[in-house]
Each structure stands twice: as structure tokens, then as C-alpha cells.
Amino acid sequence: MNPDCRNDCVEPLVFPKRPNNRPGLSHIDYRIGSYSDFRETLLRNLNHEAVLEAWTHRDADDPGIALLEGASILGDILTFYQDLYANEAFLRTAQWRESVADLVRLLGYRLSPGLGGKATFAFEVKNDKPVVVPAGFPLQAQVEGLEQAADFETVEETTAYPSLSKFYLYRPTYIPDLSGEISVFSIKTSEFEAAGVEINAKDRLMLLDTVSEATNNAQIFIVKEIEQEFDRTNITIEGIWDKGGGLSEVIAYKLGRTFRHFGHNAPRQIVKIDSDDSVSQLDITYNRKLHSSTTTTGNTTITPSFTSREIPLDIEVESLLIGNMLIIEGVSVHESAIVRIIRSFRSGSMAWGSLSGATTFVGIDDDMDDLRFGHTHDVTDIRNLSIHETVGLSLTLKQARQIDPAADGLSLYYFGDSVSYKQLNDRGIAFQKEDGIFLEMVVSTEDKELSDDEEKLRPIFLSSPLAGDFTLGDFPLIDPNVTVYGNLVEATQGKIEKEAVLGNGDSRQQFQTFKLPKAPLTYHNSPGETPPEVPELQIYVNDHLWTRVASFFNVEPQDEIYIVREDANGDSWVQFGDGKTGARLPSGIRNLVAIYRTGTGAYGALKEETTVQAKGKLDRLDKIQLPGVASGGSEPETGGNARQAAPGKIQSLDRLVSLKDFESETLAIPGVLKAAAAWELVDNVPAIVLTVLMETGRGQEIDEVREILNDYNKCRGPQRFPIIVHQGHLQYVHIDAVFALDATFREEPVRKAIKEALGVTGEEGDSVDGSAGLFGLGQRWFGENEYATRIAGTMQNVQGVVWAKVTALGSLGEADDPAELMLPAEPKPLQDRVSCISEPTQHILSLYGAHLYLSVSKAESADVC
Structure with a gap:
């Protein structure tokens, strides 16, 4: 302690200053003086x-x-x-990645190299023949976050079919029975051609529930609108059909001309001159016989006579199609219609009462009788008869397709031919909305054989039900907004470099080391490896492939192995054994050859106004799409992450025993920001539950993390209990606060310091580093609450702040993109405490820059005494 020098004594000078730092500091003072x-x-x-x-x-x-x-x-x-x-000489205080790498290497920990990304591309091919996309086919895409275009290569050979390049799927529907009032019917479109019929608006249709006998359920409609829907055509009529309830279908005929029976308009009376020259008026009959010939009666002249299977028309027609149907209405006392086949027709003249004129006699296949209800009619009134000519054959109408309310989201419908339908079986497809939201899954088809004439709208079955961003409502029958890609090809980042000769082997030397000509070497995660990062590298010695191992530990002297290491500059080095831990290289000139791929860090969506480019030749290739995002790519592990993970790794001695061991191993996986392990009972079974927070936008990589951790448990863990991995989420808060600014400080630097103290994210481009702040990930834990008083206290501790007050505080929920979250309306609520939402152990509170509003108040200067 310095002596009190308020009485003009000279304060002793402490020089050189001795280092005196307590344990646990994030920065030590080692200067002897300034x-x-x-x-x-x-x-x-x-x-x-x-x-x-x-x-x-x-x-x-x-x-x-x-x-x-x-x-x-x-x-x-x-x-x-x-x-x-x-x-830089101490792990806790080192800031440079190179220093951290050197320090943790002493603990046996190696910083993870940069990883190459992976992506699913959709190939669109032309013409009608399939195209084989070979394994190793080169692609290039400009991905967000990378200055240069990323090179990819396909993983395996895939067959691309033109019909599956880009198509649509539709929600499940069904065709109900005819009931109630119906104005829209549907018919298989193929029936029009088979029946020789073309339907247009304003055409007339006769609808009947049967043609085998007379029916009362017959009605003529005018076609209002025609619209094709997949393999069926919807016919909208003017008016409604409300007959034949419970039927599954009705029969329809397109009507041509409509005729009346000759004599229907004959005068009701005839003038008769008797033998005594007296004149009298007699009523004529309008009845015709149904089962025998109709001839002249006592009061009515009907000439010539015609049979029960002939119908004289009220006009002479030039032609009728033999074999076509006539629909005859009004035969019986009931409102009925019967259908008969035209067998013949001939022209002639006729008289009915006092009416005479030209006519056409139409021969039909059967009598015009109505045998329903147990009645037999011998005659019918010709004034009630309407004879309709039909065009083409009959059509079968059903009700239009309706949305299936019982659909469970496990199936959709594909419209196409049977060949394309079969090609979808056990095939991966990708859904993409107009806003870019993406979903990939495997589908299967029905086993039964269906010809294209039977059905073209067929079900496909999804490997998992639609959920989240995709619902059945996204697959309407009209104007679908989800594009489906069926020619998916998996590809991984990495450009295959020219075969490189690394140098000459020398059996006299131990641990020969060679540098790869180009960097960065591509790595990909392989769940069965420890560590999981595996380089895309093959080393041939005298044209013989040697094996890469993680380290020289526990290998035999004759084993033909090598290791790969990265230096501080990102260059990769290949090292061979010393004859005791791995074999030495055999002597030879230029006998060491490397085949490798370069490129890392591909992660994100395709840049706007760019397209995927094929770097090789492929016949009939039209386009290549990237419907989703490139994932899995990452930069080399940061020093901060290694500083946190390395001590735990050395404590575990490469075994997984404690909860801390699982957390340390999880943190070492690229893309993981935070990990918390806990013992829990899951369905009454003890399990280790790991909550893993991935980097923003890397949620789809959680399955790969699960696979890696389960392999760790199998290879290096006790295997006595399952490992369950839950994905953690950021829960964003909003803060409004006011602070008093010391008059001697500038406002902007103080604002920046407040944001850093609070741990604001999203403003790194403005040099705001909130990683060590109150809401910084390094300072928070899953399920941890936050309080308005602590926020105010954190602000007040910033130099230049006289006092601070929180005026609004609350939760905004979770989101992949916090910029999409909406702030509450004014006045904003003020909560004393913000808690994590449902499943609190899976959420961490975070503060996005746009959700913080700071207002300033000038502090009054102290009065001068």
C-alpha cells in the first residue's frame, strides 16, 4: 500500500513493477512500467x-x-x-489462434480444421431420355459468405429423369357421392375422346341417373364453364342438380337437335261433312300406340300407319347417325325419360288430323314403354313427347374432387404417367417454397399396377408427416406454390486438384514430412472417426495406397500409415513414421504422390442473381438448382472455442465418463456454440440428455451431431445408457433503456460500450463485440433468467454513464432470423424478470441489436462550491 502523500511528500516510485496477478484473470499485467x-x-x-x-x-x-x-x-x-x-503464454489469456493452438497441443488437443460444405443439387434435364450424372461430377456455386465460388463434386452416380426435373404435388382429395345441390361435376378427360364428344360453354347436357329403364331423374342443363383438373374435367352447369341423392355417378349426354312428334301441333278439331252435306266438328286424338301400329281412328286421320318402334318427327331432317341415342321425354303420365337407339330413318309425308306435311320416320330399338311402378301403358300423348338427338356416346359424371379432411400429412398426390410414378419410389425429393424455404425427404409409391387410362393422379407416401413450415395447405389443386425437385444429387465441397508429387522417400530418415502444394485441404465430418474431421486426401507410395491415422499412437513398425496436420497458416503437412511407430518411407525418386481436394467453408444459400454452374460436360443438361442451402462448411476452429474445450478434453483422457466429458466433446464439433449435459429420465429410462446450440442457421446439422455423439458413446463411452440430443434455441429479448451521460464523455463511444457490456449481437460489422457482455453466449447458460435490475446495473458500470434505468423489457420468442421478430406495440411492457419459454432448458436468452433502444439524458454538472 502506498503511503498517504497528501502533505506534500514525494510518493515513492515503484519501478520496476513486480507482476502480481490473482488466478482466473482474463488478462494479466506483466509490464514493469510504461x-x-x-x-x-x-x-x-x-x-x-x-x-x-x-x-x-x-x-x-x-x-x-x-x-x-x-x-x-x-x-x-x-x-x-x-x-x-x-x-499469449497462458491458455486463459491468449488471444491469438496460433498461441492457443500451440498451448492446447501440449494437452493433446488439435484445433479443428475448416470443413467443406455439402449441398443437395437438383438437376433439370431435357428431352425424354434419362441422363446419368456420374460420381465426381464437378459443380460450382457462389454461396453466401464466401468471396470466391465454391467447388463441389457429386458423391455418387445418379440417374436424372426429365419428368422429375421439376413438378408439383397436390394435397389428398376424394370424390364424394352425389348428394345435396350440385352445380359442378367432373369427368375423366379421356372419356371425351372415347365418346367422340367435345363439351363447350353453352352446350346442352341431359343428365340421367340410369339408361336401362325409364327414369324421373332426368334434367337438361346449360354448360356454364369447362375447366380441366389433372386427368378430370370439371363441368359447371347453370342451375343445380338435386336429384338422384346417394348415387356415385350420373350419365350425361350432349344434346344436339330437339324434335317433337309429328302431329303435336295439329288442330284440335276437324271439319266433317256428312252424307247429308251437314257440317260437324270432331275432336281428334293425340294418342299414339306404344305396342302396336298407329293407324287412322274414327275421328282422326293418321296416314300412313307406323309401328310402335317408329317415331315421325315434326320436321324433315337430312341425316341422323345410326346407332346414336335418342332421349324421349314425356312418354308416361309420370315425368320420365327413356333412352333408345336409332336403328333407321327415312323421309316421307304424313297427315295427322287436318295437319299434313313432310316428316322423317326414325326407327328405334324398342317400344317406348314405361314399365315402372307396375303400370303398362298402351298409348301416350304425343303432345308431351320431346325427342332429343344426342351427340356421341354417353358420359359418366361424378362430383368434383373435394379436399380430404381426414388427410394426415403423410401422403400427397402426383400427376403423371405410370412410368414417372414408378421412378419416384424410394427416391429423395425436395420441396421449395417461393420464399426459399426448403424441405427434403424420401417418398414411396403404391405397388399395384395402374395403366395411364385408369388413373394419372396417384398417391405418394412421405417418409415423415408434413410439419412446421410445410402444411397440406401449401399443396392446393390450383396454382400450387411449392416446387418439387425429383433429380436430387448429393455433393460435397472440394475441388479435386491435379495429382501432386510431394517428393522423394528416404528410408534413412525418420518422420519424413511433406507439405501439400495447395491449401486449404478439404475436410468432412465422418461420424465413425475420432476426431470426426477426415481429410479428402489419398497418399500413394510407389503406387500403393497408404492409410491415414489420427496419430502415431498404438501403431506397429511395419504399418504403412501417415498423419496430417495443419500449421498456423492453414497449410497441410503429411508426416510418416520412424520405423517404430509406423513404417518409414521407402527410398525412391518422386515416389510419393498425393490426390486431394481443396476448399472449405461453404455454408448458406446461393447468392442472388447467380446460378449453379456445371464444370463438366453432361448431355441434355438444362439447369442445375440449389433448392436449399449449403450446410456443414465452417472456418477453422477459433481460439476461443479451443480455450473452452481443450481443458475438458485433457481431463477426459479421450474417454467419455462424466457429463463434462460429453460437453467438451460436443463443443469440439464444428458448428456447435454451446452444449449442456444432464442426467434425465426419458420414458422412465435413464439417459444423458445433451442440449446443443448450433450456430445461427445450422439447425439442419443437428442430426449429424447426434450421429457423431452416438458413435463417440459406442467407441469411447460406457454404452450403458442412450444419448439424447435436443437442439437448443436462442430466445430474443427486447430492451428499452435510458441512461444519463457524463458531460465529459462523447455519446457514441459510450453507446458502443453499453452495447458491448449488454452483449448485443448483429452489430459485429460496426465493431461491436458483445461476446463478453451480459447476453453474450459465453456468459449465459440454458434456462438462465434475466432481470431488469441487473441490466440497469450493467449499464451503470460503463464508464461515462451516471445512471441508467430500464423502461421496457420482455421476450420476443425464438427465430432463425431475429430481424423477422416484431417488437411489441407502444407502450412496451416492462417485466421485472424475463424467463425462458416452454422447455426452458433448451433456450438461451439473447439480445439482437435492433431490439435494443437506448435514449440518453444529459447529467447535470455538480455545483461549484
């Missing part, structure tokens, strides 16, 4: 020299004083770097 300490020490020593008592000038214009100040500057620079290097 420029002012050096200068003060030199000047005090100058004052103590009796020989130099006369030298009293201390300004820099004196060459001697300038020399001393120059020496002080040099000392300040040297001690600055001394302090910097001292901090």
Missing part, C-alpha cells in the same frame, strides 16, 4: 547524481533529456510487447 514510469525513473536518477547537480533543465529541447525520453519510448514499446507475449 513510458511515464521509465521517464520518471530516469529523471529521478538524474536528480540524485551529484555530478549533474547543475543540470536542471528538463524539457525535451535539451539533447540529453530528448535522449532519455527516447529511451523511455523504447522501454514502453518493449514492455508493451512483453506484456502481450506474456498473455
Whole structure:
């Protein structure tokens, strides 16, 4: 402790200062002094020299004083770097990735290299023949986050079919029975051609429930609208059909001309001159016989006579199609219709009562009788008869397709031919909405054989039900907004480089080491490996493939193995054994050859206004799409993550025993930001439950993390209990606060310091580093609450803040993109505490820059005494 020097005593100078740092500091003070300490020490020593008592000038214009100040500057620079290097010598305080890498290497921990991304591409091919996409086919895509285009290569050979390049799927529907009032019917479109019929608006249709006998359920409609829907055509009629309830279908005929029976408009009476020349008026009959010939009666002249299977029309027609149907209405006393086949027709003249004229006799296949209800009619009134000519054959109408309310989201419908339908079986497809939301899954088809004439709208079955961003409502029958890609090809990042000769083997040398010509070497995760990052590298020695291992530990002297390591510059080095731990290289000239791929970090969506480019030739290739995002790519592990994960790794000794071991191993997986392990009972079974927070936008990689951790448990863990991995989420909060600014401070630096103290995210581009702040990920834990008082206290601890007050605080929920979250309306609520939402152990509170509103109040200066 320094003595009290308020009474004009000279404070003793502590120089050189001895390092005195307590444990656990994030930065240590290792400087023996700064420029002012050096200068003060030199000047005090100058004052103590009796020989130099006369030298009293201390300004820099004196060459001697300038020399001393120059020496002080040099000392300040040297001690600055001394302090910097001292901090880089300890794991907790080191900031440079190179320093952290060197330190954790002493613990047996290696920083993870950068990983190559992977993506699912959709190939669109032309014409009608399939195209084989070979394994290793090169692609190039400009992905968000990378300055240069990323190179990809397909993983395996795939057959691309033109019909599956891009198509649509539809929600399940069904065709109900005819009931109620119906104005829209549907028919298989193929029936029109088979029946020789073309239906257009304004056409007339006769609808009947049967043609085998007379029926009362017959009605003529005018076609209002025609619309094709897949393999069926919807026919909208003017008016409604409300007959024949419970039927599954009705029969329809397109009507041509409509005729009446000859004589229907004959005068009701005839004038008769008797033998005595008297004149009388007699009523005529309008009845015709149904089962025998109709001839002249006592009061009515009907000539010529015609049979029960002939119908004289009220006009003469030039042609009728033999074999076509006639629909005859009004035969019986009931409102009925019967259908008969035209067998013949002939022209002639006829008289009915006092009416005579030209006619056409139409021969039909059967009598016009109505045998329903147990009645037999011998005659019918010709005035009630309407004879309709039909065009083509009959049509079978059903009700239009309706949405199936019982659909469970496990099936959709595909419209296409049977060949394309079969090609979908056990095939991966991708859904993409107009806004870019993407979903990939495997589908299967029905086993039964169906010809294209039977059905073209067929069900496909999804490997998992639609959920989340995709619902059945996204697959309407009209104007679908989800594009489906069926020619999916998996590809991984990495450009295959030219075969490289690394050098000459020398059996006299131990641990020969060679550098790969190009960097960065591509790595991909392989769940069965430890560590999981596996390089895309093959080493041939004398044309013989050697095996890569993770380390030289526990290998035999004759084993043909090598290891791969990265240096601080990102270059990759290949090292061979010493004859004891792995075989030495055999001597030879240029006998060491490397085949490898380069490129890492591909992650994100395709850049706007760019397209995927094929770097090889492929016949009939039209386009290549990237419907989703590239995932899995990452930059090399940061020093901060290694600083946190390495101590746990050395404690575990490469075994998984404690919860901390599982957390440390999880943190070492690329893309993982936070991990928490806990013992829990899941369905009454003890299990280790790991909550894993992935980097923003990497949620789809959680399955790969699960696979890696389960392999770790199998290979290095006790295997006594299952490992269950839950995905963690960020829960965003909103804060409004006011602070008083010290009048001696500038506002902008203080605002920046407040944001960093609070741990704001999303403003890294403005040099705001909130990683160590209150809401920084390094400071928070799953399920941890936050309080308005602590937020205000954190702000008040910022230099330049006189006082602070929180005026609004609340939760906004979780989101992949926090910019999409909406702030509450004014006045915003103020909660004393913000808690994590449902499943609190899977959420971490976070503060996005746009959700923080700071207002400033000038602090009043203290009164001068």
C-alpha cells in the first residue's frame, strides 16, 4: 500500500513493477512500467547524481533529456510487447489462434480444421431420355459468405429423369357421392375422346341417373364453364342438380337437335261433312300406340300407319347417325325419360288430323314403354313427347374432387404417367417454397399396377408427416406454390486438384514430412472417426495406397500409415513414421504422390442473381438448382472455442465418463456454440440428455451431431445408457433503456460500450463485440433468467454513464432470423424478470441489436462550491 502523500511528500516510485496477478484473470499485467514510469525513473536518477547537480533543465529541447525520453519510448514499446507475449503464454489469456493452438497441443488437443460444405443439387434435364450424372461430377456455386465460388463434386452416380426435373404435388382429395345441390361435376378427360364428344360453354347436357329403364331423374342443363383438373374435367352447369341423392355417378349426354312428334301441333278439331252435306266438328286424338301400329281412328286421320318402334318427327331432317341415342321425354303420365337407339330413318309425308306435311320416320330399338311402378301403358300423348338427338356416346359424371379432411400429412398426390410414378419410389425429393424455404425427404409409391387410362393422379407416401413450415395447405389443386425437385444429387465441397508429387522417400530418415502444394485441404465430418474431421486426401507410395491415422499412437513398425496436420497458416503437412511407430518411407525418386481436394467453408444459400454452374460436360443438361442451402462448411476452429474445450478434453483422457466429458466433446464439433449435459429420465429410462446450440442457421446439422455423439458413446463411452440430443434455441429479448451521460464523455463511444457490456449481437460489422457482455453466449447458460435490475446495473458500470434505468423489457420468442421478430406495440411492457419459454432448458436468452433502444439524458454538472 502506498503511503498517504497528501502533505506534500514525494510518493515513492515503484519501478520496476513486480507482476502480481490473482488466478482466473482474463488478462494479466506483466509490464514493469510504461513510458511515464521509465521517464520518471530516469529523471529521478538524474536528480540524485551529484555530478549533474547543475543540470536542471528538463524539457525535451535539451539533447540529453530528448535522449532519455527516447529511451523511455523504447522501454514502453518493449514492455508493451512483453506484456502481450506474456498473455499469449497462458491458455486463459491468449488471444491469438496460433498461441492457443500451440498451448492446447501440449494437452493433446488439435484445433479443428475448416470443413467443406455439402449441398443437395437438383438437376433439370431435357428431352425424354434419362441422363446419368456420374460420381465426381464437378459443380460450382457462389454461396453466401464466401468471396470466391465454391467447388463441389457429386458423391455418387445418379440417374436424372426429365419428368422429375421439376413438378408439383397436390394435397389428398376424394370424390364424394352425389348428394345435396350440385352445380359442378367432373369427368375423366379421356372419356371425351372415347365418346367422340367435345363439351363447350353453352352446350346442352341431359343428365340421367340410369339408361336401362325409364327414369324421373332426368334434367337438361346449360354448360356454364369447362375447366380441366389433372386427368378430370370439371363441368359447371347453370342451375343445380338435386336429384338422384346417394348415387356415385350420373350419365350425361350432349344434346344436339330437339324434335317433337309429328302431329303435336295439329288442330284440335276437324271439319266433317256428312252424307247429308251437314257440317260437324270432331275432336281428334293425340294418342299414339306404344305396342302396336298407329293407324287412322274414327275421328282422326293418321296416314300412313307406323309401328310402335317408329317415331315421325315434326320436321324433315337430312341425316341422323345410326346407332346414336335418342332421349324421349314425356312418354308416361309420370315425368320420365327413356333412352333408345336409332336403328333407321327415312323421309316421307304424313297427315295427322287436318295437319299434313313432310316428316322423317326414325326407327328405334324398342317400344317406348314405361314399365315402372307396375303400370303398362298402351298409348301416350304425343303432345308431351320431346325427342332429343344426342351427340356421341354417353358420359359418366361424378362430383368434383373435394379436399380430404381426414388427410394426415403423410401422403400427397402426383400427376403423371405410370412410368414417372414408378421412378419416384424410394427416391429423395425436395420441396421449395417461393420464399426459399426448403424441405427434403424420401417418398414411396403404391405397388399395384395402374395403366395411364385408369388413373394419372396417384398417391405418394412421405417418409415423415408434413410439419412446421410445410402444411397440406401449401399443396392446393390450383396454382400450387411449392416446387418439387425429383433429380436430387448429393455433393460435397472440394475441388479435386491435379495429382501432386510431394517428393522423394528416404528410408534413412525418420518422420519424413511433406507439405501439400495447395491449401486449404478439404475436410468432412465422418461420424465413425475420432476426431470426426477426415481429410479428402489419398497418399500413394510407389503406387500403393497408404492409410491415414489420427496419430502415431498404438501403431506397429511395419504399418504403412501417415498423419496430417495443419500449421498456423492453414497449410497441410503429411508426416510418416520412424520405423517404430509406423513404417518409414521407402527410398525412391518422386515416389510419393498425393490426390486431394481443396476448399472449405461453404455454408448458406446461393447468392442472388447467380446460378449453379456445371464444370463438366453432361448431355441434355438444362439447369442445375440449389433448392436449399449449403450446410456443414465452417472456418477453422477459433481460439476461443479451443480455450473452452481443450481443458475438458485433457481431463477426459479421450474417454467419455462424466457429463463434462460429453460437453467438451460436443463443443469440439464444428458448428456447435454451446452444449449442456444432464442426467434425465426419458420414458422412465435413464439417459444423458445433451442440449446443443448450433450456430445461427445450422439447425439442419443437428442430426449429424447426434450421429457423431452416438458413435463417440459406442467407441469411447460406457454404452450403458442412450444419448439424447435436443437442439437448443436462442430466445430474443427486447430492451428499452435510458441512461444519463457524463458531460465529459462523447455519446457514441459510450453507446458502443453499453452495447458491448449488454452483449448485443448483429452489430459485429460496426465493431461491436458483445461476446463478453451480459447476453453474450459465453456468459449465459440454458434456462438462465434475466432481470431488469441487473441490466440497469450493467449499464451503470460503463464508464461515462451516471445512471441508467430500464423502461421496457420482455421476450420476443425464438427465430432463425431475429430481424423477422416484431417488437411489441407502444407502450412496451416492462417485466421485472424475463424467463425462458416452454422447455426452458433448451433456450438461451439473447439480445439482437435492433431490439435494443437506448435514449440518453444529459447529467447535470455538480455545483461549484
